[in-house]
Amino acid sequence: MASDADQPILVASGIYKRFNALVVLDGIDFAMRPGEAIGVVGPNGAGKTTFLSVLVGAHRPTSGKVRFRGDDVTRLPAAERCRLGLARTHQVPRPFTGMTVFENTFVAASNGGRFPRTEAYDRCIDALSLCGMLGIANRRAETLGLLDRKRLELARALATNPVVLLLDEIGGGLTDKEAGELVDTIRELRRRGIAVVWIEHIVHILLQVAERLICMDAGRVIADGSPEAVMSDRAVIDAYFGEGTP
Amino acid sequence: MSGWNPLAPLPAVERWTPLAKVSAAAGVALLVLLALGPLILNANLLDKLTTLFIYVILALMWNALAGYGGLVSIGQQAFFGLGAYGAIRLADAGVNVYLSLVASALLVGLVAQPVSAFMLRLKAGEFAIGMWVLAELAHLLVNLDKLVQGETGTSLIALTAYQADSRRATIYWLALAAMAVLSGIVFALLRSRTGAAIQAIRDDEEAAAAVGVRVLGTKRIIFILAATGTAMAGALWLATAISFQPKTYFGVQWTAYMIFMVLVGGLGTFEGPLLGAVIFFTIEAWFGGSGVWYLVGLGGTALAFSLLLPRGIWGAVERRLSLRLLPVGYHLKVPLGIPESNMTEGASGQAPSAVAEIPPVER
Structure with a gap:
């Protein structure tokens, strides 16, 4: 694997996704390098979450291809992609409510991570510690508040030992202090070599991590490049504030 | 693990608590004691206990399916009836009558494999009703068998070759063994990694797939196990009743009993259904005659x-x-210094610098 450092790790080409007459993704091309940190912005309804779902296999694209680590994974179900190292968090957290916080991560480590039992334990402890959840490891997930549910999304995704981690608005509703902690955690993940795609509305948090920014609107990528370039792009300003904004 | 203070105790996962060891030992002791039943107890009591064992199996199986697997079925009588029917058929073909009881349950388990391919595509309410339809279908098909003679039914005549006392004792032991083995299998399965995956699917199928759980294959395991166990219960019921009228075995009341035992005892707990079966058994003994x-x-x-x-x-x-008493979950023993119930505060206290460092593993 080491020699492929310059090969893109995750590639989507010509992705279209229609739900009946509604075109949600309208020809997306995307490629990311190993270890890269990409921020995804765009107005509501731009298709960001759908694009993420196509990448992980929760949705099949109407047409187009997804390649991960050199293989065509377009027809591979979500569970198999996760086992290859592609993990996501959900915008609206989806904890396993009847299980404890620890058990939530254990399912992820022993399935997605394919770790044997004791190694899975270590992974879970590591992921929970990283997300600040060790102290509530034995709580049933149904008793968690929204913030802890979001943390659990991240811990669970981490326990699968991802190569690429796709984060869907994990920073929404955080206080400044909490957002700072989240940024620290994600920087630590990057230090470990995990590539990150992060959809987020709170741009100033995003810019602390992202080295590249993508802006989507109406199912297309309208800008892709360095954060500074994208944020000052005419099309991006128009998409957010309406055409003709000075 | 360079980030940790080497002197600080690491969190550890606890699965067998001292209490759990005691209760598991007590459970085994109780089974041994019950195994002595035919040497001590009178015929009436033996029959009653055999019935109780069958109820326990039914409750255990429905709880595994619905309480842990999230597969709420109101058609488990399909397997109950097929288990009895299979035993009739096998015994008629000349197989030893006791062996045919067990073989029938295993055969139903085999049949459940292709059935699962259809049924597990159905979701929630569709699955529940679909199973009922399946049970009605199985009922009608069994009625077509000339050996069964429609609703007239038939009986497990081969059993009458054995003396009443030896027959009663053998069926008692068979039911006890089936209950013990099936409890053991369910307990081991729930404690295994598959058991955790099963519960994750119950709580959120899509999220389970997103963390790498192979949903269909995992569901199939619990579906087939429940089918096999319920069929065993049906075959044992036939052995106690001897007569086989399809209507009695394929009736939806069997699933109603299962639901009752599991709901009263405790859905999604290992111990609950055992308790529920005892309660149901007692209620039936007292009020069963009140129509x-x-x-x-x-x-x-x-x-x-x-x-x-x-x-x-x-x-x-x-x-x-x-x-x-018999935990199937995981308890993380967290060393002192990390509060048991912190909500938000101090959450980042240990992240990220004080974290155990584990590099990603090459897949």
């Missing part, structure tokens, strides 16, 4: 429980006293 009102009482009780104590008796006990 329609008995059924009304059962329905009312189940309704009251699902409204007022949705996690059943054992679920309430577990929550109040945090008592787990």
Whole structure:
């Protein structure tokens, strides 16, 4: 694997996704390098979450291809992609409510991570510690508040030992202090070599991590490049504030 | 693990608590004691206990399916009936009658494999009703068999070749063994990694797939296990009743009993259904003769429980006293210094610098 450092790790080409007459993704091309940190912005309804779902296999694209680590994974179900190292968090957290916080991560480590039992334990402890959840490891997930549910999304995704981690608005509703902690955690993940795609509305948090920014609107990528370039792009300003904004 | 203070104790996962060891030992001791039954107890009591063992199997299987697997079925009588029917067929073909009881259950398990391919595509309510339709279909097909003679039925005549006493003892032991083995299998399965995956699917199928759980294959395991166990119960019921009338075996009341036992005892707890079976057995012994009102009482009780104590008796006990006699879950023993119940504060205290460092593993 080491020699492929310059090969893109995750590639989507010509992705279209229609739900009946509604075109949600309208020809997306995307490629990311190993270890890269990409921020995804765009107005509501731009298709960001759908694009993420196509990448992980929760949705099949109407047409187009997804390649991960050199293989065509377009027809591979979500569970198999996760086992290859592609993990996501959900915008609206989806904890396993009847299980404890620890058990939530254990399912992820022993399935997605394919770790044997004791190694899975270590992974879970590591992921929970990283997300600040060790102290509530034995709580049933149904008793968690929204913030802890979001943390659990991240811990669970981490326990699968991802190569690429796709984060869907994990920073929404955080206080400044909490957002700072989240940024620290994600920087630590990057230090470990995990590539990150992060959809987020709170741009100033995003810019602390992202080295590249993508802006989507109406199912297309309208800008892709360095954060500074994208944020000052005419099309991006128009998409957010309406055409003709000075 | 460079980030950790090497002197600080690491969190450790605890699965066998001292209490769990004691209760597992007590369970085994109880089984041994029960195994002596035919040497001590009178015929009436043996028959009653055999019935109780069958109820325990039914409750255990429905709880595994619905309480842990999230597969709420109201058609488990399909497997109950097929288990009995298979035994009739096998015994008629000349197989030893006791062997045919066990073989029939295993055969039904085999049949459940292709059946699962269709049924597990159905979701929630569709699955529940679909299973009922399946049970009706199985009933009608069995009625077509000339050996069964429609609703006239037939009987397990081969059993009458054995003396009443030896027959009673053998069936008792068979039921006890089936209960012990099936409990052991369910317990081991739930404690395995597959068991955790099964519960994740119950709580959120899509999220389970997103963390790498192979949903269909995992569901199939629990579906086939429940089918096999329920078929064993049906075959044992036939052995105690000898006569086989399809209507009695393929009736939806069997699933109603299962639901009652599991809801009252505690859905999704390992101990609950065992308790529920004992309660159901007792109620039936006292009020079983009261006809329609008995059924009304059962329905009312189940309704009251699902409204007022949705996690059943054992679920309430577990929550109040945090008592787990036979735990299937995982308890993380966290060393001092990390508060047990922190919500938000101090959350980042240990992240990210004080974190155990584990590099990603090459896949």
